Amino acid sequence: MDFDLTEEQEALKKTVRRFMDTEIIPIVAEHEEQQEFPSREIIKKLIPFGYIGGLLPEEAGGMGLDYISYFILIEELGRAWSSIRTVITTNNMILTNIYKHGTEEQKGRFLRPMLNGDKLAFFGLTEPNVGSDAASLESRATLDGDDYILNGTKTLITHGSKAEMGLVFATIDRSKGAKGICAFLVERDTCHYTARDIEKMGMRASVISELHFEDCRVPRKNLLGQPGEGLKIALAGLNIGRCTVAFAVIGVAQACIDASVKYAQERKQFGKVIGGFQLVQEMIAEIVMENEAARLLGLRAAHLLQKGLPCAKEAAMAKLFATEAALKIASNAIQIHGGYGYTREFPVERYYRDIRHLTMAEGTSQIQKLIIGREVLGISAFN
Ligand SMILES: Cc1cc2nc3c(=O)[nH]c(=O)nc-3n(C[C@H](O)[C@H](O)[C@H](O)COP(=O)(O)OP(=O)(O)OC[C@H]3O[C@@H](n4cnc5c(N)ncnc54)[C@H](O)[C@@H]3O)c2cc1C
Secondary structure: OOOOOOHHHHHHHHHHHHHHHHHHHHHHHHHHHHOOOOOHHHHHHOHHHOOOOOOOOHHHOOOOOOHHHHHHHHHHHHHHOHHHHHHHHHHHHHHHHHHHHOOHHHHHHHHHHHHOOOOOEEEEOOEOOEOOOHHHOOOEEEEEOOEEEEEEEEEEEEOOOOOOEEEEEEEOOHHHHHHHEEEEEEEOOOOOOEEEEEOOOOOOOOOEEEEEEEEEEEEHHHEEOOOOOHHHHHHHOHHHHHHHHHHHHHHHHHHHHHHHHHHHHHOEEOOEEHHHOHHHHHHHHHHHHHHHHHHHHHHHHHHHHHHOOOOHHHHHHHHHHHHHHHHHHHHHHHHHOHHHHHOOOOOHHHHHHHHHHHHOOOOOHHHHHHHHHHHHHOOOOOO
16 A cells, blocks of 8 residues: 655645645635635636546546545645635535536536636535435425426525525425435526525635525426436535545644644743643644544545545545544644634634534534444444
8 A cells, every 4th residue: 555645646735735825825814704705716716726627537627636636635725725615625516416417418508617617506405404314305396398396495505695506406206205306407597596694603704505496497408317316416426525525624634733833832831832841742742643544544535436446434434533533633723822722813713613514514423423334234224
């Protein structure tokens, strides 16, 4: 087993980190304080690195990146700014789904404007009464001539109010359970849904929205995949999604470590730098070790993804371990900064707020444990 990044991957990491340090990190604090959603100009600056659709093959307009390179991008973006990271990774979920499941007509219509950054897309699965148990969703779609008519509410939807389009999951027949669910590509201009943003704890420059669909017409040609394949489509990308979350928090945890090391080397108490105290060194040792363990679990899952091998257990372990570890790391980073860590004068309180939700997104920690248990035992606790 080779633990080293290739020369290209090392070079990519260096180049992207330099870009983040000079172009992105300096604008983060102001955007977060003002709750200002990243402009398209900023989002488009990320495109040359492969941030939008970089995993897609070149003939489809992507960059044909391998998974480890893509996750290097995600880690560096997570280290820099969680709010823009969530925009990028959510948007990529829809791009990948269109590439994998779309008709040629859909690919022709949607891929290019998304790859250019002209169109952002949201992922509309969660509903007020439906979270972990996605198969029981309540939004309805009824066929009427050449259109489906959508009714229902989606909630906690990343950049729901800011995106020009989205992938919305609704059932055509609730009695069929998971097999009644369809995936629809909705466009804001023609499918007149309403949006309300929901105040949240962190990532304050990004938004989550509640979207309300009332007799919204969606052309039949916007059905992604076959009728009844919606949940399969939603779940198909989960291993990539879980690795993506893992690397996003590994990036934030790295930012916590960098800030903590610097602070511990500079802050003096009792006549010496606090980094010289054994108990502070213990905290530093733990946060470094936990993030390194998270990175190795993530790389293991990425390696399996790259080989096209099954990796439900490995992706769940990577996501679970990285997100839970990152919370401890962010909390310890605040501890190392003492009282200042709790203030907005230092970034560590923001890191904690920004990642608190990631033990929920892409399947909660409890759900990851049930997946790992199912893979190991061969018994599902879901039924
Ligand atoms: C910032 C943010 C962004 C989001 N973005 C999106 C988005 O873009 N698109 C989207 O569709 N959704 C999005 N979500 C929603 C997210 O996917 C859900 O929060 C998540 O799936 C969990 O669902 P829930 O919140 O309804 O929790 P629930 O499913 O109600 O769970 C509540 C608690 O019960 C536990 N629980 C549930 N079932 C079981 C079980 N079988 N065994 C043990 N414990 C269980 C859970 O682990 C959790 O602790 C976002 C959420 C947040 C916070």
